[in-house]
Amino acid sequence: MAKRTSNQSTIGDVLKQIIQVNKLQPGMDQIDVKDAWKNLMGNGVNNYTRDVILKGSTLYVELTSAVLREELSHGKSKIITMINEELRRDVVKDVVLR
Secondary structure: OOOOOOOOOOHHHHHHHHHHHOOOHHHHHHHHHHHHHHHHHHHHHHOOEEEEEEEOOEEEEEEOOHHHHHHHHOOHHHHHHHHHHHHOOOOOOEEEEO
């Protein structure tokens, strides 16, 4: 039986390579941003969140409460920072609240 060569890779490295080769990163970013929004904002904001969409580097958040939308609009830069820190890379550059 032939010996294996020593070109071992971790599963994480192989998955990153598959994502890169198949250009799946935008879809993965979309899922990651939705999860980060749910984790960071908590139940109070999530109850009024209708949809979270990432297009390019802009995060579109559809809210059902005008009062909450106004309140969150004052902290857009903090929201961007929190989401990017959660994802450990710069994905979101702008937030649009609808």
